[in-house]
Amino acid sequence: MRRRALCAAIALVTTPAGGESYREGLFGYEVADYAAAHAAWASCAEAGDYRCQFGLGVLLNTGRGVAQSHRDALRWFTAAAEQGSTDAALELGILYAIGPGDVEQDPVAAYSWLLVAARNGDPVAEDRRALTASLLSQDEIAFAEERAKAILRGMR
Secondary structure (H helix, E strand, O other), X not given: OHHHHHHHHHHHOOOOOOHHHHXXXXXXXXXXXXXXXXXXXXXXXXXXXXXXXXXXXXXXXXXXXXXXXXXXXXXXXXXXXXXXXXXXXXXXXXXXXXXXXXXXXXXXXXXXXXXXXXXXXXXHHHHHHHHHHOOOOHHHHHHHHHHHHHHHHHHO
C-alpha cells in the first residue's frame, strides 16, 4: 500500500526536464526493478530533476536496488525539497526526527522540514510537526520556524 501511494505521489509531480529518464525509473520502481529505477534516476537526479532526486532518495532510504544509505537519501531529499517537493520535505522531517543509521537525530531540523511540508499542504507533515513540537523549547521552535520561512522563500 505504501509503495503504491509513493508511486502515485511521484507520478503526480511533472516537469519536462529529464522526463524520459524519470518515466523509465518510475516504471522500474513500479515493477520492482529497483536497479533499473536507480540507473534511470541517477543521471537525471544529477542533472537537477527533483522527481528523480526524490525517487533516488526513496531507493537509498529503503535500500531498494542499492546499498541503504540514509545520509545519501538525505542529500537527494534535500535537493528535491529545496526545489519545492513537499514529499521530499516530509521525508526529510521524518529522517531528522528518527535519526536512523548514519543520520543524526535533529528535532529542530525535523520541525523545520515538517513545517515546510505542512505549509505546502501535507496533512501528515502537520500531524508529525505537532508531535515534534512537544520535544522542543519555545526558542527551538522559533528558530525552526525562521529556518522554515527561509526555506520556503528559497522555493518561490
